[in-house]
Amino acid sequence: MVKVAPSILSADFCCLSEEIKKVENGGADLLHIDVMDGHFVPNITLGPPVISSLKGKTYLPFDVHLMIENPEKHIDDFIKAGADIITVHVESTVHLNRLVNYIKNKGIKPGVALNPSTPLSSLQYILDDIYMILIMSVNPGFGGQKFIPKMLEKIRDLKRVILQENPEILIEVDGGINEENAPDIIKAGADILVAGSAIYLSSNPGDVIEKLKTAH
Numbered sequence: 001m002v003k004v005a006p007s008i009l010s011a012d013f014c015c016l017s018e019e020i021k022k023v024e025n026g027g028a029d030l031l032h033i034d035v036m037d038g039h040f041v042p043n044i045t046l047g048p049p050v051i052s053s054l055k056g057k058t059y060l061p062f063d064v065h066l067m068i069e070n071p072e073k074h075i076d077d078f079i080k081a082g083a084d085i086i087t088v089h090v091e092s093t094v095h096l097n098r099l100v101n102y103i104k105n106k107g108i109k110p111g112v113a114l115n116p117s118t119p120l121s122s123l124q125y126i127l128d129d130i131y132m133i134l135i136m137s138v139n140p141g142f143g144g145q146k147f148i149p150k151m152l153e154k155i156r157d158l159k160r161v162i163l164q165e166n167p168e169i170l171i172e173v174d175g176g177i178n179e180e181n182a183p184d185i186i187k188a189g190a191d192i193l194v195a196g197s198a199i200y201l202s203s204n205p206g207d208v209i210e211k212l213k214t215a216h
């Protein structure tokens with residue numbers, strides 16, 4: 001069954017621990033934490049102090065999505081803060097192989113994210129080193145955007161590559177996911193669905209999580 005990772009970007013930041021409990025009780029599998037620096041993307045969110053303050057408030061693993069320039073400068077801070085998965089953007093660092101292996105050697109699961117226009121070929125020589133690939137299905141920076149339909153083809157193409165090269169890698173899809181488009185995204189090959197606004201702007205987050213998990 002597909003896993004669901006609610007993004008706290010659309011949660012009420014004034015009471016994050018209650019907001020996290022809501023999705024934990026609603027059956028979430030991971031907690032997706034969007035870190036934005038105002039440079040790599042045109043928005044600023046939160047950093048390591050907020051993440052470490054949330055550790056211990058939930059048993060959900062922390063799926064930290066870094067949308068920051070020069071992520072290598074800050075990796076140790078995110079590890080100390082309690083990240084379980086750290087995903088970096090291919091477009092944000094020159095030394096991707098070094099960074100991914102640094103994360104892995106620290107005992108953290110490394111993920112690599114691709115912006116919608118970045119080709120899959122940028123991952124060709126890194127497939128033995130990573131735990132997860134995050135396909136951005138919106139341009140990163142904001143919650144509440146519309147899913148880019150062309151990304152279904154990208155997910156299908158990636159699934160084919162992974163099955164040939166390293167079937168262990170998980171495919172996470174992030175941006176504009178809701179109950180209506182989830183079946184197609186799952187059919188295309190997604191293992192983990194990130195959803196922010198669909199879950200947090202709903203009056204019943206647990207119901208949305210359940211519908212995403214059982215979509216087919």
Ligand SMILES: O=C(CO)[C@@H](O)[C@H](O)COP(=O)(O)O
Nearest residue numbers: 140141143144175176196197
């Ligand atoms: O990384 C990002 C945005 O850059 C995402 O994780 C969004 O926060 C998902 O929000 P929705 O598109 O589901 O509202």
Ligand SMILES: [Co+2]
Nearest residue numbers: 034065174194
């Ligand atoms: Co994200």
